[in-house]
Amino acid sequence: MAEGWVLSGALALATPPEGAQAPSTLFNLLPIALIFLVFYFVLFAPMRRREKKHREMLAAVKPGDKVITSGGIHGTVTGIDGDIVQVRIADQVKIQVERNAIADRRSEG
Numbered sequence: 001m002a003e004g005w006v007l008s009g010a011l012a013l014a015t016p017p018e019g020a021q022a023p024s025t026l027f028n029l030l031p032i033a034l035i036f037l038v039f040y041f042v043l044f045a046p047m048r049r050r051e052k053k054h055r056e057m058l059a060a061v062k063p064g065d066k067v068i069t070s071g072g073i074h075g076t077v078t079g080i081d082g083d084i085v086q087v088r089i090a091d092q093v094k095i096q097v098e099r100n101a102i103a104d105r106r107s108e109g
Contacts, residue, residue, distance in 0.1 A: 057105050061085065066106040069097055 061067065065077045067087060073095070075087035083099045 058099050058102060061099065061102060061105055067102045068104040068106075069101045070103045071101070073097075 061077060061080065063077050063079060066074070067077055067085075068074050069087070073087070073089055075089040075095070077085055078088045078094060079086040080099075084096050085099050085102065086094050086096050088094050
């Protein structure tokens with residue numbers, strides 16, 4: 001049985017008979033190109049859409065919005081100064097976080 005595997009492997013590596021053409025380089029690269037296309041549509045495109053949506057959400061944060069930070073802290077935005085967002089997490093308790101630290105925003109109400 002092992003001899004059959006060796007023989008078929010040797011035939012696969014053998015040069016084509018005279019008069020027959022070897023497969024083109026483009027034909028050999030086609031499977032690799034297809035793999036990259038699948039990776040793009042399955043992994044990279046959805047990731048880019050998520051990142052774009054997150055950037056838009058961060059730009060739309062305004063005072064009064066309820067937010068959740070990437071550390072899991074829930075609070076209400078009370079002020080914004082550039083990239084620093086002041087978040088009230090309890091009565092008389094306010095913290096300052098980077099705008100990028102906001103993971104999710106819940107509209108007022």
